[in-house]
Amino acid sequence: MTDYDDTQRLVRSGARVLHIASFEWERVRGWCIALARDLGVPLYAWSFSSGLLSIDEEGNTRVEHEAMEDPIEAMLELRSAEQGGVMVLEDIHPYLEQHHQVTRWVREMCRIGSDPPRVLVLSTPQPGLPGELHKEVPSIDLPLPGIDDLAVVAEQVAERQGVRYEGDEALLEAARGLTVMEARLAFGQAAHERGRLDASAVTLVVREKERVIRQSQVLEYYEPNARMSDVGGLENLKTWLDRRGRAFGPGAREFGLDAPKGVLLLGVQGCGKSLVAKAIAAAWQFPLLRFDMGKVFGGIVGQSEGNIRAALQVAQALAPCVLWIDEIEKGLAGMGSSDQTDGGTTARVVGTFLTWMQEKNDPVFVVATANRIEMLPPELLRKGRFDEIFFVDLPTRDVRKEIVSIHLRKKGRDPSEFDLDALANQSLGYSGAELEEAVREGLFEAFAEGRGLCTEHIAKALEETFPLSRTMREQIDQLRRWAKVRARLASPEAPEPLEADGGEAAVPRLRQESRNPFIPGGRG
Known part of the structure; x- marks a missing residue:
């Protein structure tokens, strides 16, 4: 059953007012033309700029009342139409x-008789209706155009x-996720530059x-530029991903496999979680x-809900695809107090995302x-949201050598020319990002000296780096305890215990961590 079939079923079930949310006015009109044809009644369209128009089955328009600027007048026109009709109020929000x-008049139109059929369609670019209409007006989100629609645009x-x-399938696949207007512009630019x-x-x-x-x-399109071989360690995660990836292949659905939902990667900053997302797509x-x-939330009423639906709609139109949500906890912050702080937005x-x-x-x-x-809500962690939750820990000695x-x-260097064992021993508690930065810093140092890069340059960079694991030792230990019973380990190796920090004086404090020297009864 298609989305249009659902619309037709709603009307035949007694719905007198429908709400269709879409930026694509041509496709909304197309649905309304088909609906009027199936009901055997005329079609009208109203907008502030055009007034009242009549539309035939080919989509040709004729001006009925050019000066009609009030939507209430248009609704009265439909209400009194002896032949009935379908009327779409465009940009009515x-x-x-x-x-x-x-x-109030929209609610009144919900109660008009069904003989002859009279159907009012509210067309808005974004989802969302006033609360007074929620119980009486069914809302329909028009899906993004499919391959057949895009082929029509290309023609x-x-x-x-x-x-x-030439009706090339790869060309149409490339345009998936675009609206009709966006696809028309993309095809137009390509035709202008290529001549075909x-x-x-x-x-x-x-x-x-x-x-x-x-x-x-809200969304960014990334060209995957990482390979799984760029990810050091994490063998348990790599094996799991290889098996999950096969579930997208031929025969998986027939075998009874569901499409994989996704994976949640928890762990220490700078240990390759984002790199894994890029490598999966590649x-x-x-x-x-x-x-x-974080960019979903807007200041206009209903804008945030519209943004999340639009983003998920684009992802579904581009499927199969990888949807990467970096630092998801920042977007979910404040959920528990939402009813007091932002009206429940x-x-x-x-809730829509979950x-x-x-x-x-x-x-x-x-x-x-x-x-x-x-900062993660319990609803996100329960089974059914993600296929699995993996904990990504600091790299062990062998993994540090690999990284x-x-x-x-x-950087075009031969690793066999470096003392990797010494560098791995020196870098206990360093993250993958910190090891990468040490190599970069070593290159700068070597270039400044006019020499080739050697082990000593990287070792010096490591020595001058204060790893995050020393300032966040308690948090990392807490993460490890949590993950031990609630998540799968991304690496098969047991985590290495972190070095003792050598006393409080050895640990630099952030400004907000400094002791207060004005505490009565003793110095801070």
Whole structure:
């Protein structure tokens, strides 16, 4: 059953007013044309700029009342139409938010008779209706265009610009996740630059898609530039991912496997969690979307809920894909007190996301990373949201050797020319990011001296680095205790105990950690 079939079923079940949320006015009109045709009644469209129009089955319009600027007048016109009809009120959301009279008349239209059929369609670019209409008006989110719709757009662009269109499937796949208007612009640019629409235009369409997705300010389209071989250690996680990746292959559904949901990576900062997300997308050859939950929240009523739905809709349209949510705990902060602080917006946004995680059937693999477990709501950690929760710890001695080797090879050096054992012994408690920075700093030092990079340069950089594990030793120990019983370990090796810090004087304190010298009865 298609989404249009659901719309038709609602009308035949007695719905007199429908709400369709979409930026794509052409497709909304297309649905309304089909609905009017199936009901055997005329179609009308109203907007503030055009007044009242009548629309035939081909989509041609005729002005009925150009000066009609009041949506209430349009509703009265439908109410009195002897033949019945379908009327779409385009961009009606400002009137619903600011004019109680309009909302009242919409409720009145919910109660008109069914003979002849009269259907009012509220068209808005974003989801969300005033609370007074929630119980009487069903809302429908128009899905993003599929391959067939995009093929129609490509044919129109090719005909308009007089270029050849070969119906290339890769070209249409590249445009998935775009609206009709965005796809038309992307195809138009490709046709202008290439002089044809075929496989050679795929990179141009992808470039435009990156711009469009970035413009949403909630999602970013990443070109996966990391390989799983760039990730040091984490063998348990790599094995698990290899098996999960096969579930996206041929025969998996027939075998009875569900599409994998995703993985939650908890652990110490700088230990490769984000790198793993990029490597997964590259290994599986999936598009990579970075989802910034902090940017979901907007100041306009209903904007936050609309942003989360739009982001998830794009991810589903691009499926199969990897949806990467970095430091997810920051986006979920404040959920518990949401009803007192933001009218429940955070709770609703998080609830929408968690429900989507639980119910989604599309092959969207979610990779979420987190550094602070205490900020994660229990609802996120229960089974059914993610396939598995892995704990990513500080690298052990052998893994540190592997990480240094990886970064030396990236810089065009032969790891066998360096004393990796000495560097690994010196770097107990260092994260992968700190080891990478030591190699970079060693290169700067060697270049300044006019010499080739050697072990001593990296060793000096390590010596001058104060690793995060020393200032956050208590937090890391707490993380390890939590993960021991609540998560799977990403590495098979047992974690190495951290060095004693040598007393309080050895640990530099942040400004907010400094003792207060004005405590009565003794010095701070």
